[in-house]
Every structure is written in structure tokens, then in C-alpha cells.
Amino acid sequence: MSVYLREYLTVVWFGVAALAIGGLLLGLAALVRPSKPSYDKGIAYESGVDPVGIGWSQSQIRYYVFALLFVIFDVEAVFLFPWAANVERYGTFGLVVMLVFIVLLLDGLVYAWKRGLLRWV
Amino acid sequence: MLALDPILEGPLLWTPLFIIIGKVLFIFVVGLVATMFMVWYERKVVSGMQNRIGPNKAGPFGMLQTLADGIKSFFKEDLLPTRADRIVFRLAPFLAFVPAFLLWAVIPLGGDFSNGNDGTVTWFGHVTRVQLADPPVGILWVLAMSSIGVYGIMLAGWSSGSKYPLLGSVRASAQMISYEAALGLSLAAVLLSSGTLSTAGIVAGQNSLVDWNVISTGIVPFVIFLIAVTAELNRPPFDLVEAEQELVGGFNTEYSGIRFALFFLSEFMNVVTMSAIMVTLFLGGPQPLFDIPVIPGALEGTIWFLVKLFAFLYLFVWLRATLPRLRYDQLMDLGWKVLIPISLGWFLLLAALREFSPDGDAAESLRVVVISFVVAVIATGLFAAALKVSARNRAAANQPADNTGVTV
Amino acid sequence: MSDATFLEFVVFFSAAVMILGGAVGVITMKNPVHAALGLVLTLFGVAVQFVAMQAHFLAAVQVIVYAGAIVVLFLFVIMLLGVDESMDLSIEPIPIQRPLAAVMAVGLVGLVGAAIVRARDALIIAPGDGIATAADAGTHDANIKQLATNLYGDHVFAFQLTSVLLIVAVAGTVLLTRKWPKDVADTESSDA
Secondary structure (H helix, E strand, C coil), X not given: CCHHHHHHHHHHHHHHHHHXXXXXXXXXXXXXXXXXXXXXXXXXXECCECCCCCCXXXXXXXXXXXXXXXXXXXXXXXXXHHHHHCHHHCHHHHHHHHHHHHHHHHHHHHHHHHCCCCCCC | CCCCCHHHCCCCCHHHHHHHHHHHHHHHHHHHHHHHHHHHHHHHHHHHHCCCCCCCCCCHHHCCHHHHHHHHHHCCCCCCCCCCCHHHHXXXXXXXXXHHHHHHHHCCCCCCCXXXXXXXXXXXXXXXXXXXXXXXXXXXXXXXXXXXHHHHHHHHHHHCCCHHHHHHHHHHHHHHHHHHHHHHHHHHHHHHHHCCCCHHHHHHCCCCHHHCHHHHCCCHHHHHHHHHHHHHCCCCCCCXXXXXXXXXXXXXXXXXXXXXXXXXXXXXXXXXXXXXXXXXXXXXXXXXXXXCCCCCHHHHHHHHXXXXXXXXXXXXXXXXXXXXXXXXXXXXXXXXXXXXXXHHHHHHHHHHHHHHCCCCCHHHHHHHHHHHXXXXXXXXHHHHXXXXXXXXXXXXXXXXXXXXXXXX | CCHHHHHHHXXXXXXXXXXXXXXXXXXXXXXXXXXXXXXXXHHHHHHHHHHHCCCHHHHHHHHHHHHHHHHHHHHHHHHHHCCCCCCCCCCCXXXXXXXXXXXXXXXXXXXXXXXXXXXXXXXXXXXXCCCCCHHXXXXXXXXXXXXXXXXXXXXXXXHHHHHHHHHHHHHHHHXXXXXXXXXXXXXXXXXX
């Protein structure tokens, strides 16, 4: 049994406590709140007028582009962390390695930028 | 090198167990009280800045206003839209609320870090930290939890089965992930100067004012982090998520009663925890600026921590009262074209500086600040010039494009 | 069985339930968003297993990259398509995919089974073997230091190739999302 696992278990207890307080609040509210459902209360709120069409509409492709780019840069950040925490050990060679890595990815960003991908039309 | 929390070593006895349970409860209560305080504080300060009185009826200075609002929401009907996805609709508030809480777990809330102490305190004969957990990857825990927080907002909007919440949540999640990239990249600069990923280790490394990461990393990562956090929290001027004029109320439009209150709570709790994380990363956490006499070391750390925390809370309210909301294209431009390139460039600059002068003393920190400042001024100038040139180019380029009818 | 190993067993078991439950959820749920949530559950379970094996960094990365970025990307796709509950799942866009999936599944089970049988002897690790865990080395950051040494020392070429892979992904994103007429691309290059 590792001490670390015990440490995470403490956090799990903390999370359980957070879940419990949320559940408790909802449970208490369920006891005291009124419940008079009607058709009008169930329809979507669109500033007072009757909703048009179905609720699930298509959203734009632009969001997807940014999500894709985010995945790439998130992976990059993950690669930076262990290197940054141990930078002294790699010397100039390590610096060059990281320079190449970052510059290549910045190139990617500049390319996407140049092709207008980052432009929110 | 910091060892882990000593209380977790050795056999599990009753006293340590009670101390751990006590810590869980204590940090839990601190989290809740701080959040409720923040709700009141924001309303009060904003009203002061807008020349209004603000909440003043419930309790002294209206301090119990949050409690009153909370009690009110108990008695509100819980509406479930007919079109909603019932399971996800009920799950989403928890997905927002629990990660907000879990962020508290890794923040050092006090302890004596001064003069190279390792921040441990002795309670009932047991040595421990004023921190729930100190995992070796504490700072990544922060990133992980904030990326889980995206789900709460995303699913809340989707499950409502209504257009405006869906739009609001897609907007919000695209914004949050964009700035999360900048957040992570500016964080790397902090790791460069602290050499560890554990939060207690990061605090312990910031021994004197020049060692505070805000100075030793040359301010720029701090500014990027602050901007990214503000966007991550969907706070003004980045509150496009709940732009009332466009989206009714944003992702939580269809929520009511206690479920809405959970979203509201988690939003404000995130403000407090993110402020605490900035204090930990950049301002030395419980590290004292000067020694307060009389008060014992451990308590002093908590006092300093709270003082710094308040400064950030005030800053957030101040930003809200001062700045107008950005447009969405401006928001994305700022995140992708400014913050990410600058934070990457800055990271490389710091790494190079470190490589060629490895002794991290006080003079070194000051040198970093001076160089950073010069580079920042030059970079800003160049960037402004580039923007001007490209704006002119675009104006020139768009002219014929409009005539030929090509839509861009 | 001592208390400590019992606790480890409980952690392993609950994480395994999370992984398998999530995986079953992914393929049985009709609603794509529910399936994506099942995937999140699976990824979390894997993160818990990593923590139990003291691979803290890997666990954090698992949550940050997979749960935080990739599944969010999936959810964006689902929202992008505007998938409705009324969509008929019985229509097959590619008729061969069901038999193909069955063949693949059988093959995968065979592969995993063979791996288990072959690796049964290798899996017994004597104390002191294997990677240096944080507890062995006595310092807090041993796990990350070990990982960094491997990544930027021994496998530095693979690390560099990763950046090539990532930039290919950027190029792919550009190609995937927009088709550019020649004259428009020229005006776009002056974008600020």
C-alpha cells in the first residue's frame, strides 16, 4: 500500500463530501419545494416567444477547428512540463531539442494562421 | 527536496486519521464560506464602484445576502424542460460543482514556509501540512480538474434541449479550451523556475520576494496566466458565455432552483480557487513578505495567503466593473494569436537564460526582470506595428475581393 | 491478505469496473453524448489504474489530454452534426462494417489472450526491478524525473518525431476544414 495512494484516497473522500453536499442540498430542496408541472413550464425559454424548431441545432465548424488545434497544443504543453521541471539536466543539447520541438509547433500555428484558420469570420 | 506529507507515512493510527478527517472538513468549510463571501463581496464592491449601495438588509453590511438567496432557491420549483435529456441534465451541475471543490485539495492554505522551512506544522504531536493532499503532479491536477469543469458547462447546455443554452455552452467550451492551451503553456514557465510539479514544492521555492515566480519568470507568464484564468472562468471581460443581449442567460438558462444554485456556487468557487492557484504559483502562497511579530509562523502563513487571495478577488471584481466585453473574434485572436505564441516564446527565452547562467540567485532574478521588460517592450512595439501593417494590407486586399463578389 | 493489499485490490477492482462499465456503455448507448460520457468513465478508470501503479504524471496526462481534450473534441463533433434522438440507427451506411467488426473483435480477443499467456512469466516483477517509483527513490519528483530522462534522453528522436506528427496534424486540420480557391488564399495570408 503506497502512501501516495492513501493521499489520493483523502482526495476521494473530499470529492465524496462535495458530492454529498450537492445531493443533500437537492434532497432538502425536494422536500420543501413546490411541484406543479405544466406544459408551458416544460417548453424551452426563448425570451417569451414560442420556441421554433427542435432544440438540438447544428453548430458551426469553426468551433471544431479550435478544438482540434487545442488537442495539438494540449499535447505540446504536456511534453513541456517534465522538461521544464528538469531543465538543468539536459544542458545545451536539451535546449536545442526543445527549441526544435517548439519552433516546429509554432510553425504549425503560423501555417494555420496564414491559411486563415484562426480567423473567426 | 520536499518529502511528501509526513502524516501519511507509517501505520494508520487514530489521531492522524482524525487530523485528516478534520482537514477534509476544515478545507471543505473554508471553501464554502469563501465562496459565499465572494458572492457578497463581488456585489458589494461592484455596487460601490457603480455608486450604488448594494446588498445591505440581510445581516451586517448585507453579509448574509448569499445565505438568504440560497435559502430562497430551496423553495423554487425545479423545472425539467420536456425536451431535456433527463440524465445528463441532472448530472451536469455535479460535473461543474465537484471539480471546483476538488481544486482546493492541492492548494497550500498555510504553514511556515519562511526561511527555507518546508511548510509543515505540528498538530497534536503529528507533523503535517496545511493542505489536503500534495500529489507529485499537483499542478497538473489543477489543469485536469479545470478541463473536467468544461464538461459541466458543455453538457448543461446540450442537455437543456434548447437553442440558446446550446449556443452558450458551445461558445463557452470553445473559449475555455482555447485559453486552457495558453494556461498550460504559461504554466511551463513556472515549472522552469521551480523545478517541481508539486504545489508545496512550488511554494517552498519562492523564498524571498525576488524568488516569487511573478518576478523570477519576468511578469509576462503571470499576465498571460491571469488573462487565461479570467477567460477560463468566463469572467468579464470574457463573459461571452452569458452575454445576456445575445444568449438570454447562457448555458444555464433552463436551470432553476437548487440546480441553478449549484452552477452559481461552482462558478464563484472557481473564482476563489483560481485566485488561490495564482497566489500559489506566482505570489509565493503562504510565504510572508515580512515577518509579523507575535503571531506564530504557521498562522502567519495563512494570514499572508488570505491577504494575497483578497488582492486577486478584488482584481477580478475590478476587471468586471471596468472592462467592456470582447467580441468573439477578438477573444479567439487574443487567445491564439497573442497569448500562445508569446507564452511559447517566453518559455524558450527563460530556458535559454537559465541554461547560460545556471546559478539562480537574486541578481539573476533581477536580470531576468530587466531583460524581460526590454523584450516585452520591443515585442509589443513590433506586434503593434505588425497589426497595423496587416490591417492596412487587409483593407487593401478586401477592396478588389468585394468587387469580384468573392465571399471570404 | 493484509489491509494494505486489500485496499489496493479494492482500488483496482473499482477502477476495473469503471473501465469495463464505461466501455460497455460506449457501445450500447443509443445517444452519442451518453456514449461519449461512457468513454470519459473508461478514461478515468485508466487514470485511477495509473495512480495505483504510481504513474502520477501519466494519470494526470490521461485526464488532461484524453478526457479534457479528445472527448471534448468528440462532443464538439456530435454537437456539430446536431445529432437528434430520432435518428434511425438501423440504416447501415457501410454494409460490411458489422461482420468486419465481429472479425476484428475476435482477432483482438485472441491477441490480448495470447499476450496474457505469453507475458505470464514476465509479469512477475521482483522487488527492485522495473521503473524507479517515487516511494523507492524517496523523493517527491522521482517519477517525473525518470520519465523526463527517458523522454528527452534515451528516446529523444521519438520525441522529435512527435513534433513532426503534431505539425502533420495541424496541416491535416487545415486541409480538412477548408478548401481554398487560389485567389482567396492570397488575401487570407495578410490576416492579423
